[in-house]
Amino acid sequence: MLAAMSASPLPPRSPGDACARSSGDACPGALRLHRADDGALARIRIPGGILTIRQADALRQVAERFGDGELHLTSRGNVQVRGLPADCGAELAGLLGRAGLLPSARHERVRNVVASPLSGLDGLGAADVGPWLTGLDRLLCASDRLTALSGRFLFALDDGRGDVDALGADLALLGRGDGSALLRVGDTDAVLRVPASDAPRAALLAAGAFLDAARDTGAWRTKDLPGEVASALPDDVLRRLGQAGIAVAPGSHPRPPEALRPATGRLPGSRGEAALSVGVPLGRLNPAQWRLLSSAGGLRLTPWRGAVVTGIAPHRADSLLGALTEAGLITGPGSPWAGVGACVGQPGCAKSLADVRADAGAAVGPAGRLPVYWSGCERRCGHPHGEWIDVVATPDGHRISHVRGDRTTATSTVRDDPAALAAAVAAARGTHTAAPRGTHT
Template sequence: MPTPPSAPSRENPVIRDRGDACPGALRLHAADDGFLARVRIPAGLLTVARAEALALAADRFGDGHLEITSRGNVQLRGLAEDCGSGPARLLDAAGLLPAPSHERVRNIVATPMSGLEGTHRPDALAWALAFDRLLCANAGATALSGRFLFAFDDGRGDVAALDPDVTVLGRPDGRALVRLGGGADAVDVAAPDAPRAALLAAEYFLDTAAAAGTRAWRVCELPPEHPLNAAELVRRLAAAGIEATRVAEPTWPYAPPPPPAGPDGDGRGALCVLPPLGRASTAQWRVLVEIAQQGRGELRVTPWRGVVLPPADTPWPASVTARVEDAGLVLVPDGPWRSVTACTGRPGCAKSLADVRADARAVVDRARGPLPVHWSGCERRCGHPRGTAWVDLVAGPTGYRLAAPGRPVRQSVPDTPDELAAALADARSTPPTTEPAVKK
């Protein structure tokens, strides 16, 4: 496998000399295709009114597209330098900026299918939304970086696999586990206490990061002499009136992302829709909004760049599948776009060495396989997969470097469609595992 950029570890801690520059809805990022705004969507949950507001903002101020990020947030691109506070006012009026001082730290993912497949699991979205209210009311939480990630998993192990900084995992006995980073141990709490416990875990991180003095953005960046441990979290929870116990080595489940799927044979069930490469025009987005109005009236944006539309009590209209597919969106689980992701690439990113999205489109029909693939325009590998093995394509001056699990690295695959397609199809043929092939 290739040697990725130095990853933070206990042996090689990161020392930051500044705060993070992660964009938000109020702090814009200057890209080559204009300014970028990133709107945090806690638990990925959007009402149809808020989803329509995002489309309106993209039409009025941006390039007419919406991008779903690997944390289930939504980006607006191509904003003009003179757009002023227009986008923020529009988003705020829709209720998408309930706490402007906290808007960049609301990185909260939740199991997108939670509550849609029976009642045998806890409601992870309810946890996430309760936590969001606590987070936004906590003044000290503004010290978190815009990269710190919270995950609320209903027990199946899907979002728990996304390398969160604080994970809440549901258990079938009315309890929940709270884990700090990738720690081997965890803390067991009653399910109703899970949101408060997650916030106290974040406060514990902030106290530890301040003591370390390295300005760590994430749990994995803390130096070895300043570790986080479940025993100390238990003590802090007890001081706050939350009964908790340490669990030494709990078993962590794993579940893959929900595949694209249309209605079941009775016309019921959630729709799992995939916009290719996580990018939708506002016309495509509004098709989803209109269909959501025929369902439960909500959209759930996923950290795998998809959208889940929960069903109503009545079957979906017979035309729903054709409407989605006619819009150029994916509903079939075995389509070529499943598990294909890419960074922005050229022309939007100045650091990129290739138009990775165009290259991905050129070969997608001929480069299928069970392994996910991520196209990167540079060594940063922005938005790469988490929690599974994946094929790593990184653009270089003379082609792509290709790495896949258990295979020799190809240092320079020419970027012609035929050669890329053949090399990628071969690399993706390895059966997927739950271990990442390349870590960053």
């Protein structure tokens, strides 16, 4: 049954996102496993999503030896392994450590860094963020102070194209073509201009300023800070950077309203090499798909549950793209899975009211112009940013809404009718009238 609803703002989409420190930080990691309904869960942080062949193979071994065999990609370019036995922690840590995936046991849950996945590949960014990524991770792992950061706190390294800057990070570094970088502190258009060579150190100092500001507020992230504290934070960071000898100047740079994910398919590569961008249906990779991706070249996982394979010989690119298509990955905008995402849902999550991955699969049809995300409860874990169709399982059925930035408008609720649900979702995804933007999938 399809029940029409009037357009009106809904409550916040992720009530858990803006919580204070009423209890300890329960974010899972590689060393702190989370108990789910399908077994223990490990979340392995991969700064910038960049993996060597050896590291990718270690993750495959973890999934096959201890877990359900699948690698689950997250909205921060990290990897989760599910279905783990509760007593596998020591063996898992040893395997990951030998592969270089745990450079610091004390910092492993705070190495939350997303980076422009095409930086240095297609010539479109203003700066290559690779050196920033290496420098920031090194400084982060060397800082005793920053072990106090929450596992939710996020750094973004944007090469100037505006892709990961739109993801709502707590601290963002933005590349410029003039040898400088912009540091965005929190959700504001205000930025601080610093020399590009000082950008990682500036981000580290800003993270320390946040911790001091959050001490008496219980905030996990910058968006959790009380208004007056959040407003004062950029000025405090400006002062600290100056005291540290970093040339800094205030400015303004609007945050992009939506993230432009990489287009799927073949991309230009550097030095005569080729690169391929693929999407992963519902972020799940089986061992065969993972081997195909990780053995072909360098691997960069994206915050959109996809991957970029780099360093491919040009004569191999087309055949590899065909193999990835045959393996069930998204290699072009016409795929019915393009733009479709979902949380884990039942049976893996006790809070979920439905098996939303199965629901999403049953509703897959022609590619829509807007992305759609299926959630098993009101928390909407892993939901996208910008404009999208929100499908949430409720006690009354699946509620379908249109999200634009901070505004969520309900369109309909569908009760116990898979065909009607598929039709309603398809109609909602086709209601966008703006011209499609070139880098969307």
